[in-house]
Amino acid sequence: MIHFILLFSRQGKLRLQKWYTTLPDKEKKKIIREIIQIILSRNQKTSSFVDWKDLKLVYKRYASLYFCCAIEDQDNELLTLEVVHRYVELLDRYFGNVCELDIIFNFEKAYFILDEFIIGGEVQETSKKTAVKAIEDSDMLQETVEEYMNKPAF
């Protein structure tokens, strides 16, 4: 099971956090700080796996953004790397050539995509097509804020 997923920039700015275990905010903040520090201090040539407490951190850098998952001892590291990659692919499909700014400005969308892909720390949809379709379909339901602004309120 994935315990949490963090996205952060090379400068150590958190861009997205998703927790599949419930923890108090204080604890979360401590962990985030610690992990960002651990990973940023690692050399580019080193392996993508770090033992951390009783979990394993699997991370990968895409452009200026680090994607980091914390998994359990028995989980498969390579599979987790593929999970990360699949998520990036999904983002790419949705935004079309995704960049860090897309995630900053549409951070709720990034969450929705993640939610369609992983639920409760387990992969729920392995097919890219199905996942993207689900997001697009639910987007159809959601009117954008702009549309909403243009509609008369009475």
Place this chain on the structure above:
Amino acid sequence: MALKMVKGSIDRMFDKNLQDLVRGIRNHKEDEAKYISQCIDEIKQELKQDNIAVKANAVCKLTYLQMLGYDISWAAFNIIEVMSASKFTFKRIGYLAASQCFHEGTDVIMLTTNQIRKDLSSPNQYDTGVALTGLSCFVTPDLARDLANDIMTLMSHTKPYIRKKAVLIMYKVFLKYPESLRPAFPRLKEKLEDPDPGVQSAAVNVICELARRNPKNYLSLAPLFFKLMTSSTNNWVLIKIIKLFGALTPLEPRLGKKLIEPLTNLIHSTSAMSLLYECVNTVICGLFFQLCVQKLRILIEDSDQNLKYLGLLAMSKILKTHPKSVQSHKDLILQCLDDKDESIRLRALDLLYGMVSKKNLMEIVKKLMIHVDKAEGTTYRDELLTKIIDICSQSNYQYITNFEWYISILVELTRLEGTRHGHLIAAQMLDVAIRVKAIRKFAVSQMAMLLDNAHLIASNTQRNGICEVLYAAAWICGEFSEHLEEANQTLEAMLRPKVTTLPGHIQAVYVQNMVKLYASILQQKEQAGEKEAAQEITQLMIERLPQFVQSADLEVQERASCILQLIKYIQKLQAKEVPVAEEVIALFAGELNPVAPKAQKKVPVPEGLDLDAWINEPPSDSESEDEKPKTIFHEEEQRHSRHRQPEIDEEELARRREARKQEQANNPFYIKSSPSPQKRYQDTPGVEHIPVVQIDLSVPLKVPGMPMSDQYVKLEEERRHKQKLEKDKKKKKQKKEKRGKHHRHNSLHTESEEDIAPAHHVDIITEEMPENALPSDEDDKDPNDPYKALDIDLDKPLADSEKLPVQRHRNVETLKSPDSEVPLVEKKSKKPKKKEKKHKDKERDKGKKKEKEKKVVEEEEEEVKKVILQDLHYFSSCCYLLLSSFCCLGTTYDIQGNLQHDSQVTVSVIFENKSTSFLKSMELNVLDSLNTKMLRPEGSSVHDGIPVPFQLPPGISNEAQFVFTLQSIVMAQKLKGTLSFIVKDDEGSTHEKLDFKLHFSCASYLITTPCYSDAFAKLLESGDLHMSSIKVDGISISFQHLLAKICFHHHFSVVERVDSCASMYSRSIQGHHVCLLVKKGENSVSIDGKCNDSTLLSNLLDEMKETLSKC
């Protein structure tokens, strides 16, 4: 109205949306905090508006701020508002915010239950989906319990989109509410064969997670998974299935055989590295290692760091079970020690730990020592150091054959600068010196040298730094001073002024061991008759000790001043030419017994001792709880407790030493090598101990005169070779004797582990344990494992009681009072009652009998009652009332409502035979009233009694139960009855009768039912309850006792208690709710009651008044 709406829409135009916020934050890089606090103020304004769109926008912005680290828990209620919006647009934002910031401690979470339930059953699949996603993040045990049934239903939803989400969420629900696993499992199993691959993979995921924790419950699924594995092409699913099999194979070895073929196929055919890794990882559990290790070698040799790391990781797993298959790859592992990546080096170190044997230990440690020298950065060097010590000391120094070598390794390690593990080295030195008697002489000489060169080591005085080894050195030199060659010199080294710069606890050990040394020198000199030398040494002590007396460390100061006085006294005696050495030596005679670290825990609890019981009642307030007891002794002192004294007698050791010397003398190879280092010291002590003026260099210095451990490697090889030769000789001899039964002896055999005998004997003494210690080692188990709760047998058929709770508000009804289901069967509870009746004359007895027959006790008299209740909530017990008493038969009874039937109560009667006669043919009959009737067997008339289904020998008591049916329960009832029985003794048998009255109080129709405060509040608000109240004066007992009494006698449970005010609840067997508000004043108690039935209420209150007035 219209104006307000216009205003709302204009306001919105000026609202920031999320993009504006993000842009704003990026534009205010210098004063970000100020800008954000301004935004939060705006958001607070927005949240106050009625317009849901504005609120949703605000919540969306808050979610972003939460990610930046701002606390948004204050908006939890607003988030719930947005969650319950009807539009998907807003609902989605609400759930996102909730999933980001709700946790188990969020109190408003319980308000969401109904909203989530509504969303789960929404016709729009995306509403359901968003609710499920949110739930997966913040599900609490309460939510899990209340929603388990809804989610289970969703597992069979028509849309696969919902099905797969529901299946995955179930895992979270199982974790929070383990009771749901058994009822939900059949459906989960069904989903393994779902037509939709997504749902199927979800089900595989969940079962795989479950099975990894408690594999034995899932063995029955193996065939199904096998089918899936051979048919599926989805790598994601395959990996999970293989992982599952990995957990199952250790339990079912036959599975391994079946798996070989498909797994081999996969390993050979797959291009996905992750799948390959998973296969290999699984195969480690007991299949074919050679193949795997070879494949892993490819991984490790790969230039990709990731693969290298994982290869090493997998290798270490094989090592645990099959060390042999890994050991052949030692070269590769040692290569990895040179890798640039620290995590890879650490992995390689881990591997080395498991690879050592007697044969290769020295070689491996030698390589590691080279790495220690080369290592950059203290962390890695420290890691190396601990690993060397771990490797050498593992399983009681199992692999060490030469302890002189080990001691010199330890001494070499003291050259490490800036290490944090000085205490580790020190502990090892102490341990070896104490446990290996044969090595003491050597150890002492080495330690003396360390002390002599203390200035090299002492430069680093930080905590746990390398100077800690001086602690061990001083202690060893002092304790085993009889082995010291140049005690004078060592003593002087210990008295150097530089010593006072060491940490206090080390100085303390110095001071203490100085005296030991002094004592042995004194003895030596006195025996040699050198009185002047003895006085000289005393003088030296008196001169130098004052520097320690001035120490700032209390411990040092105290010891030093104590010892100074002692030595001054000795000096006086010496002046009078009194021999003192014997007495001084006697100060340090005697051995310390070793005690195992776990010994205290293993002391069995003596019978009749309750460790949880209070000896004295604890003080009411929690004053100074955080004050921890201060340790009296320095932490370092405690280390001694671990050391054991060897118990092999001196003779045996001397014999062995002799034998070894003999061996060395006869060894032809021995002459060629350099003289044994031990000898060298003995030969050239003068050179060794001349203090060399040291120039402070940053280059790691070689401590002069210290032997390099490498010498030992050579020596050891020779020793082994010689051993082998001898053995071969012996074997040849044997063979000759056997007249060449075997044609050729394979003399080229490789040395096996057993062939290498250690040079020194290690005393592996089991530490002292208390007598009759408990052998179990269960103290290592963790009781807080969340997965333990999921260890549930899934093959048992489902019981009715296990069905998941269906939608109902806090279904309190299902909580059953434990006594309610007692069936009408004879209970054989033979608790011998101790009430012994004095044997009386039959004549006198009969006279009294008549009187007592009339005097039937009908009022409540309490039986044994211990009303010291800590927990009032779930207290429900039977209070037995005295039914009737007779000189030879005591009966007590208790009435309980029957939950299954709303018009039945069960009366349990305990019959106790207090006489010395035998009682039999007991029959109980009751005169039925219109309202209350005894339930008799079919066909019997109302005048027949019911036989009591047992006989009573003297002194025995037993319980029988009788069921009564009633129509109305609002009034208390009294029923007359008789009990007839036959008394049988030596003189014959007499027929006796006993009249009694059964009192059915209104309280006996109540069933203790726990109630939650929210349900309670609803009940009170509903308004269809009648109200009444009483007040009782002159109450002196505490409120706690008062509540306990009400709970006990009147079957209530406490809903809530605030100071001296409590709300209580109970339910009658016919479903009347009874709510009480109990308030305690100075000397009085007032009770306000509410109930569906006013008569019942007033009767109940009357009864309560009676109970309370007795207090």
